[in-house]
Amino acid sequence: MDALIVIPAETPNSVNKYTKWLEIGIYALIVLVSQSVATILGKLYYNKGGKSTWLISLTETIAFPILLIPMIFNCTNNNNNKIPNLEYHDSKSPSLMTKLFIYVFLGFLVGVGCGLFSIGLLHLPASTFSLISSSQLAFNVLFSLFMKLEKVTPLIANSIALVTISSLLLALDSSNKASSSSSLSNHHNAIGFICTLIASALFGLLFSLTDLLFRKFFKKNTLREFMDVIICQSFFATCIILIGLFASKEWRNLKTEMNNFELGRLAYVMILIWISVCWQLYTYCLLGLIMKVSAVFANVITTLSAPLIPIMSVIIFNDKMSGVKAISIVLAIWGFSSYVYQQYLDELNHKGDCNVIEDESTDRQTTSI
Numbered sequence: 001m002d003a004l005i006v007i008p009a010e011t012p013n014s015v016n017k018y019t020k021w022l023e024i025g026i027y028a029l030i031v032l033v034s035q036s037v038a039t040i041l042g043k044l045y046y047n048k049g050g051k052s053t054w055l056i057s058l059t060e061t062i063a064f065p066i067l068l069i070p071m072i073f074n075c076t077n078n079n080n081n082k083i084p085n086l087e088y089h090d091s092k093s094p095s096l097m098t099k100l101f102i103y104v105f106l107g108f109l110v111g112v113g114c115g116l117f118s119i120g121l122l123h124l125p126a127s128t129f130s131l132i133s134s135s136q137l138a139f140n141v142l143f144s145l146f147m148k149l150e151k152v153t154p155l156i157a158n159s160i161a162l163v164t165i166s167s168l169l170l171a172l173d174s175s176n177k178a179s180s181s182s183s184l185s186n187h188h189n190a191i192g193f194i195c196t197l198i199a200s201a202l203f204g205l206l207f208s209l210t211d212l213l214f215r216k217f218f219k220k221n222t223l224r225e226f227m228d229v230i231i232c233q234s235f236f237a238t239c240i241i242l243i244g245l246f247a248s249k250e251w252r253n254l255k256t257e258m259n260n261f262e263l264g265r266l267a268y269v270m271i272l273i274w275i276s277v278c279w280q281l282y283t284y285c286l287l288g289l290i291m292k293v294s295a296v297f298a299n300v301i302t303t304l305s306a307p308l309i310p311i312m313s314v315i316i317f318n319d320k321m322s323g324v325k326a327i328s329i330v331l332a333i334w335g336f337s338s339y340v341y342q343q344y345l346d347e348l349n350h351k352g353d354c355n356v357i358e359d360e361s362t363d364r365q366t367t368s369i
Contacts, residue, residue: 024292027285028301034285036308038278040316041271042118043126047317048262052254053118054245055272060114061241063276064234067284071227094217102213103229107236109206114241116199123192127310127319131166132196134332137303137339138163139204147212155342162335163303166328211294223291230287293343300339307333 042056050056094102121129138160145152210229218225245251261268289298307329313319 020292024289027288027292028304030285031282031289031298031301032305032308034278034282035302035305036312038275038282039121039126039130039305039309040312041275041278042121043129043313043317045268045271045275046122048267049260050257050268052245052250052257053115053122054241054248054250055254056118056121056275057111057114057241058238058245059272059275060117060279061110061234061238063280064231064238064283066277066280067227067231067234070284071224071231103232104236106206106209106229106233108240109202109209110233110237111240111244113199113202113206114237115244116195116202120192120196120199123188124196125319126313126317127321127325129192129196130305130309130313131325131328131332132193133200134163134166134303134305134335135197136200136204137300137335139201140207141204141339143205143208144211147208153342155338155345159300159335159338159342162331162338166331166335169324169328169331207290207298210290226287226291230283234283297339297343300336300343303332303336 038060042059045056117133120132124132141156141160213229214226258265258268263271286298286302289301310319310321310325310329314321
């Protein structure tokens, strides 16, 4: 008698799991590419004669109407689509004034963070700027721990420590180089480092607050509500940056700056346009990662750009790759890997818990029969 071979068919859950991780992979790839390209183009703007930090800040938010396209498309087809990775709590829907306050506050964080990042990019090499920005992961984890969104594990603690050490090494390396150069260079390096570090802290706080709001505050937790928050905060951030642009009177020099741009007027406009588009792609896909996994995981993906941007900077801008920068890159990757492995363990534990629950349910049904 021939042996009967049973080939298990893929269950809907396994198909959904593969689809989920395929989407996460696409989001992560777009986040890495768009963030790297936007940073490199921003540094190219400065290197070729651009001087307006407010203008570069504006490019990070002003193209937010692009997000209306996927919002309308997704919300038309899945108007009640829930954010899958969040635990829901019964709470009253926030009032209009409360929502307005939240939008303005988050927009303020985004506007200030973009401004500080632009100043940091002006005064630091793109490679150093990118590696210091990776400290955003450590800040995000710390804020998430404080808000009880994450649990302290040895791997998470290791990730925070490695990313922090990576940034500290760059700070020491910059100070040592500046001490042997002019006091003006020392001043610029200090400004760039401090602004980039504060901006990283602000965006780490922003992601943790966004995660917290959709876990414990907003009632519907739908994709539509999620997109509303992002678009509104981008709108208010754009307003804040525009106020800064006109109050600083930098707008008066933009026409002269464009005419004197080394690569020409067309290149000047195209660089600004593509920076804006890249940052909106980055924002949308980053939100996808927050929605499908967590805010900390989204920050981990952005940290992965730490080794990419320095390599691109060496090729495009002839940045020097010192031994300290190389060590910082290794530490940043190590910190990233540590957190990803923790996510993998959490996924296995969650799968094991689900299997136990299913087995207990099956046993109860069998007993009742």
